[in-house]
Amino acid sequence: MDEALLRSLTPSVLTVLVRRGADFAAAEDAVQDALVEAVRVWPADPPRDPKGWLVTVAWRRFLDATRAEAARRRREDRVDEEPAPGPVPTSDDTLRLYFLCAHPSLTPASAVALTLRAVGGLTTRQISQAYLVPEATMAQRISRAKRTVSGVRFDRPGDVATVLRVLYLVFNEGYSGDVDLAAEAIRLTRQLAAAIDHPEVAGLLALMLLHHARRATRTAADGSLVPLAEQDRERWDAAAIAEGVAILQAALARDRLGEYQAQAAIAALHADAPTAAETDWVQIVEWYDELARLTDSPVVRLNRAVAVGEADGPRAGLAALAELDDASPGSSGRAHPVPRRTAVAAHLHERDGDLATAARLYAEAAREAPNLAERDHLTRQAARLNSRRSR
Amino acid sequence: MAKYLLLKHYRGAPAAVNDVPMDQWTPEEISAHMQYMQDFADRLEKTGEFVDGQALAPEGSWVRYDGEGRPPVTDGPFAETKDLIAGWMVIDVDSHERAVELAGELSAAPGAGGKPIHEWLEVRPFLSAPPTITE
Numbered sequence: 001m002d003e004a005l006l007r008s009l010t011p012s013v014l015t016v017l018v019r020r021g022a023d024f025a026a027a028e029d030a031v032q033d034a035l036v037e038a039v040r041v042w043p044a045d046p047p048r049d050p051k052g053w054l055v056t057v058a059w060r061r062f063l064d065a066t067r068a069e070a071a072r073r074r075r076e077d078r079v080d081e082e083p084a085p086g087p088v089p090t091s092d093d094t095l096r097l098y099f100l101c102a103h104p105s106l107t108p109a110s111a112v113a114l115t116l117r118a119v120g121g122l123t124t125r126q127i128s129q130a131y132l133v134p135e136a137t138m139a140q141r142i143s144r145a146k147r148t149v150s151g152v153r154f155d156r157p158g159d160v161a162t163v164l165r166v167l168y169l170v171f172n173e174g175y176s177g178d179v180d181l182a183a184e185a186i187r188l189t190r191q192l193a194a195a196i197d198h199p200e201v202a203g204l205l206a207l208m209l210l211h212h213a214r215r216a217t218r219t220a221a222d223g224s225l226v227p228l229a230e231q232d233r234e235r236w237d238a239a240a241i242a243e244g245v246a247i248l249q250a251a252l253a254r255d256r257l258g259e260y261q262a263q264a265a266i267a268a269l270h271a272d273a274p275t276a277a278e279t280d281w282v283q284i285v286e287w288y289d290e291l292a293r294l295t296d297s298p299v300v301r302l303n304r305a306v307a308v309g310e311a312d313g314p315r316a317g318l319a320a321l322a323e324l325d326d327a328s329p330g331s332s333g334r335a336h337p338v339p340r341r342t343a344v345a346a347h348l349h350e351r352d353g354d355l356a357t358a359a360r361l362y363a364e365a366a367r368e369a370p371n372l373a374e375r376d377h378l379t380r381q382a383a384r385l386n387s388r389r390s391r
Numbered sequence: 392m393a394k395y396l397l398l399k400h401y402r403g404a405p406a407a408v409n410d411v412p413m414d415q416w417t418p419e420e421i422s423a424h425m426q427y428m429q430d431f432a433d434r435l436e437k438t439g440e441f442v443d444g445q446a447l448a449p450e451g452s453w454v455r456y457d458g459e460g461r462p463p464v465t466d467g468p469f470a471e472t473k474d475l476i477a478g479w480m481v482i483d484v485d486s487h488e489r490a491v492e493l494a495g496e497l498s499a500a501p502g503a504g505g506k507p508i509h510e511w512l513e514v515r516p517f518l519s520a521p522p523t524i525t526e
Contacts, residue, residue, distance in 0.1 A: 222422060223429070363414040367449050375446075380421050382414035 005050065006038055008191070010121030013054045015093035018154055022062050024100065025146040028118050030062035035121055094119075095195045099158030102166040103149045110145035111166045117142055120188055126179045160196060164204050164260065167192070171208050182212055193247075202251035203261030209244035210267035213237035225377040229276035241271045262291040281311035298324060298338040306344055314352035321345055342368055343378055350385065359385035394442065394483050394517035395490040397497060399510070401449050403474035408509030409502045416503050427500045435482060435493070446478035481517075490514055 010031060017027035034057040038050075047053035101115040113131075116122045122130075128138035171185035189205045217231040248264045266287045273279040288304035301324045309317020321344060346361035362382035369375035413421060435441035453467040480497070484490050494512045502508035 222426060224422070224425070359414070363412075366414065370448075372446055376421070376425060379413050380418050383416050383421055384418050386415055387417045 003039075004187070006035060006042075006054075007121035008187070009051050009054055010035065011094045011097045011119050011191070013051060013058055014118060015097060016055050017058055017062060019093070020059070022059075023150070024154060025143075025150055026062055026065060027058070028146060030058045030065065031121075032117065032123070033061045034058035036123065092195070094191065096154055096157070098163045098192055098195075099160075100149055100152060100154060102163040103152055103158065104162055105148050105152075106145055108166070108169055110141055110148070111162075112169050113138060113142050114145040114149075115166050115188070116170065116184070119191075120184055122179060122184070130174045130179050130181055160198055160201065163192065164200060167204060168260075171211075182208070182215070186212060199251040199254050199256045200258040200260050202247050203258055203264050206244040206248035206251065207260050207264035207267055209240045209247070210264060210271050213240035213244065213271065219373075223373070224380070225373050227377075228270060233274065236271065241268075244268065245271070257290065257294070259291060259294045262287055262294060266291075279310070281307055285311050302338050302341055302344055306347070309348045309351065314348045317348045318345070318352070321348065337368070339368075339370060340365070340374075343374075346378075346381065355385050355388070392483050392485060393487070393490075393519065394481060395487075396513075396515045396517065397480045397482065397490075397494050398513035398515065399477045399479065400513070401475040401477040402472075404511040404513070407502075407511065409504070409506050410508075411503035413502075420501065420503060420505055423501050423505060428497075431497060431500075432480070435480075440482050440484050440489075440493070442481035442483050444478070444480040447476055449475065449477070487516070490516075 013034070014027055014031045017030060018024055022030070031054070034054050037057055038054060042050075097119055098115070101118050102111045106114065109131075113127055116127050116130075117124065124139050124142060125135050127142075128135040131138070133141075167185050167189050170188070171182050174181040186205070186208045189201065189208060193201045193205050213236050214228075214231060216237070217233075217235050218226055220226055244264065245268050248261065248268055251261050252265070266284055269280050269284050269287070284307045285304065288300060288307055291300050292304060302321075305317050305320035305324060308320040321341070324338065324341070342361055343365035346358045346365055349355075349361060350358035359382050362378050362385065366375050366378035366382060369378055413424075416424075432441060432444060450468045452465050453469070454463050454465050457464045482490060482493060484493065491514060494514045498510050498512050499507040500510070
């Protein structure tokens, strides 16, 4: 059975129900039931018209649920009433579904869960496995999210930036389970790009494709991280890179730069370099300058310091790092370090030839690391320098 | 079946026999250690004894309620705190002996020089639900 097809039909089936007058929360439950039913029934008995099948089953489930809950009179009216064929859902409907699921009244975790279920067609179990929480917890998170947006008018457009942030989170964070969240994020962003003509949507899609292209080379067979400079570029996915670059170029040509396009441009410059040594670091620094103008985040300035270190040498990189410290002294006088700042400092000191300082900083960075893969990687870096020095 | 928590400490456990910080090992020794840990967890999953394993960051803070309408008080991290947990593994095994046996295996993970670390691990039984038949 084609699960990707099944899932890609989710938003349009859901909007058919909403257009027929079902409220969003009930319609979403009904569609979820229909998807589960499809997974059960389709392998043995595939429907000729998959979408028609899903609409019929979901609508029946919705009526059953309404029958169980609603007042007798309303219920009889509804059951008697044959559903109006209703207008065919358009790309605008899909778009509104994205806006609703990423509504600003939702927390990021809720928006992610609701988007994956209502737009992505994933089951609650799959989503709970991807984020390592009990299924009951995820079910509650989703039903609370639906309650939160229950008063939101479905026909009002929203801010596409909120949708992009949610899709970015899906791409960037999450564990495993049987769902490939990065691939799912790309699928949802592609679907969004088909529904709305917006250079930042294209920029995010390009960014995802360009990073996804390197995925197979980012970890070694033993699970350890492989830094960009040491990745086997022969194994990068050339088709994904070509597609990402083409999408990015078309977006940039429209001259409405945004943060995702700028990040994608940096990823494209890395993808473009046949070897790490041939990377165009000068242009990458320029893009970080653009990015800093668009979003003045310490993370951007930290990455810029890395690029400066490559373009103009480690001393220049360390100077850029010192500027970063001056610019972000932290709240209430206490040091509030930028994540990975110590790791960057270690790398720059190593390139500057100060191996003792670099080893000490790598070990310190390992203690601050936000995840196990980075901690192991940084510990190995410290060990590599320490064993070289003691030899 | 009974559940046990195997606790690993950053600080507070008696010193291991082969007590060399990991950043003083060779990269190959680190790889061997990681492989051992991974194989151990994989084997427990296969035997149906693995429940959960997590690692914790070395630094956190202390928090307490400070009265109605006031934000909680936060403090720390305290360098003098004796006990600092690094991570845990939860296992579900037939007996206390089995829990001890597995903790012993985990403690034998290779460290500096490729030799077992002999790290002290804390083994703590879960307080379980009361049984149905009590007499």
